[in-house]
Amino acid sequence: MRRYRNAHPPKASTTTTPRTAGDLLAAATELRAERERRDAEQRARERARQERSAAAARQRHLDTLAVDQPAVWQRVDKLIATNKPRDYDTAVQLLVDLRELSERDGNTTPFRQRLTELRTTHARKPSLLKRLDLADLDA
Known part of the structure; x- marks a missing residue:
């Protein structure tokens, strides 16, 4: 080595x-x-x-x-008419989508009017109103 x-x-x-x-x-x-x-x-x-x-x-x-916004509004009405909590959640999500769509388009007045009508029509449904409030969907 x-x-x-x-x-x-x-x-x-x-x-x-x-x-x-x-x-x-x-x-x-x-x-x-x-x-x-x-x-x-x-x-x-x-x-x-x-x-x-x-x-x-x-x-x-x-x-x-x-x-087709009118069809979406009809679907919201049908979902609310079922009186089922799960359908209420779906309806609220569609309403959130419609609100965002109206804000994107810059025309929130028709949405707010429809939402006000919806709240007055379903004023006796506290579960729905609570969900709308939680989603910050106030008229």
């Missing part, structure tokens, strides 16, 4: 000083911080992509409702 080492001396560039435990821990901390930063950026990009996708889907949904 000695003859081999003498025949093949180590090159000067390969001699390095040994790393200490502190050096290794510092390098590991830097690598961890970099990995966490990359992961956070990836999560932020994914969250932004999902939000854009949800907003686009919401706009498509509102566009389909905008095509």
Whole structure:
């Protein structure tokens, strides 16, 4: 072994000083911080992509409702007429969609009038009125 080492001396560039435990821990901390930063950026990009996708889907949904608003209002009336809590929830969600559609179009007056009529017609249904209040659907 000695003859081999003498025949093949180590090159000067390969001699390095040994790393200490502190050096290794510092390098590991830097690598961890970099990995966490990359992961956070990836999560932020994914969250932004999902939000854009949800907003686009919401706009498509509102566009389909905008095509035939009278039919949507009739569906709301039918759902309320069933006197079932689950149907009330569906009706309230449709009303929220109609409100957002009227705000998007910049014409909230007809919606507010219809909502006022709906509240007066169904004034004896506290469960429905409570749901409308919780959805911030006031006339």
